Amino acid sequence: MTGATGKIAGASDRVVGQPASLRVNDQLAWAAGLLREAGVSSPLVDAQWLLAHVADIDRGRLVILDSVDTEAVTEFGRLVRVRAARYPLQHLVGSAAFRTVELQVGNGVFIPRPETELLAEWAISVAPQGDCLIADFCSGSGALAISLATELPRARLVAVEESLPALMWLKRNVAAQPDSVADRITVVHADVTRGSDVAKWLGASSCDLIVANPPYVPEDTEVEPEVDIDPAEAVFAGVDGMSVIDPMVSVLATVCKAGGQVGIEHDDTTADAVAARLGDGGLFTGIAGHRDLAGRPRFATATRVEG
Numbered sequence: 001m002t003g004a005t006g007k008i009a010g011a012s013d014r015v016v017g018q019p020a021s022l023r024v025n026d027q028l029a030w031a032a033g034l035l036r037e038a039g040v041s042s043p044l045v046d047a048q049w050l051l052a053h054v055a056d057i058d059r060g061r062l063v064i065l066d067s068v069d070t071e072a073v074t075e076f077g078r079l080v081r082v083r084a085a086r087y088p089l090q091h092l093v094g095s096a097a098f099r100t101v102e103l104q105v106g107n108g109v110f111i112p113r114p115e116t117e118l119l120a121e122w123a124i125s126v127a128p129q130g131d132c133l134i135a136d137f138c139s140g141s142g143a144l145a146i147s148l149a150t151e152l153p154r155a156r157l158v159a160v161e162e163s164l165p166a167l168m169w170l171k172r173n174v175a176a177q178p179d180s181v182a183d184r185i186t187v188v189h190a191d192v193t194r195g196s197d198v199a200k201w202l203g204a205s206s207c208d209l210i211v212a213n214p215p216y217v218p219e220d221t222e223v224e225p226e227v228d229i230d231p232a233e234a235v236f237a238g239v240d241g242m243s244v245i246d247p248m249v250s251v252l253a254t255v256c257k258a259g260g261q262v263g264i265e266h267d268d269t270t271a272d273a274v275a276a277r278l279g280d281g282g283l284f285t286g287i288a289g290h291r292d293l294a295g296r297p298r299f300a301t302a303t304r305v306e307g
């Protein structure tokens with residue numbers, strides 16, 4: 001089969017079933033079909049990301065690209081096969097988009113999810129406009145800390161993470177930001193369930209706002225194959241999904257100043273449990289649940305009371 005360009009890729013370089021055509025549309029149609037069959041939820045978009053990656057262009061520019069070279073077709077075929085085996089797209093292209101920022105991701109760090117952008121959006125809407133201190137508990141790649149520092153130019157951020165491999169990605173992502181952003185982010189190695197650990201970095205009643213996207217999936221939950229590539233300690237949290245959130249709430253209450261706010265992402269089965277935990281002991285008020293775009297309970301927010 002030849003494309004409009006009249007050029008073909010060598011048969012030995014292609015994966016089985018991949019067209020020889022170098023035309024972008026032919027390659028995308030083949031890849032989207034294969035990815036759809038494999039159960040990938042956004043087959044055409046994933047195919048576009050992979051082709052843009054091998055062609056070394058922005059995804060938006062694919063529409064003006066008629067064809068790619070033979071080497072790109074070969075590499076594209078390889079990546080599509082790996083993606084069809086449900087290896088995460090973001091690991092194949094080496095990065096993940098989160099609001100306005102691009103984060104490097106790979107083995108050992110959780111891939112930021114689009115639904116967490118809603119927690120970031122909420123945080124930006126309630127954060128003080130002037131100088132303020134914001135903590136990002138369970139920071140992973142730094143998605144929340146970096147996007148908040150980018151969109152709130154007078155905020156100082158403390159990004160707290162326990163896993164050493166994740167910490168490596170977090171530091172790398174912070175270092176990749178412009179100085180005006182990176183200089184306002186402090187990366188901290190600590191366990192957010194241990195007040196004594198966190199207290200070395202954050203004083204009592206010091207934070208205006210704290211966001212947390214902790215591990216929260218109940219252990220027996222069946223997850224998509226891609227999620228198996230995320231570190232288990234970033235995803236699962238005991239039989240009820242609360243093994244990190246439960247102890248973390250006391251630490252949140254300690255470091256959050258009176259009138260300050262907290263936002264915690266959670267499993268769609270634990271909205272009531274998280275609200276109840278935030279209500280324990282009367283430390284928080286204004287406890288509210290927030291849903292994601294699919295209507296599922298996704299995060300809870302609350303305001304620290306005096307005392």
Ligand SMILES: C[S@@+](CC[C@H](N)C(=O)[O-])C[C@H]1O[C@@H](n2cnc3c(N)ncnc32)[C@H](O)[C@@H]1O
Pocket residue numbers: 109110111112113116137138139140141142143144160161162163166190191192193213214215216233234235244
């Ligand atoms: C669901 S991921 C969220 C990562 C990032 N905040 C995001 O939204 O993409 C949870 C993160 O919490 C970290 N983590 C798990 N338990 C922790 C603990 N006790 N203290 C600090 N970090 C923890 C994991 O290593 C992982 O990076």
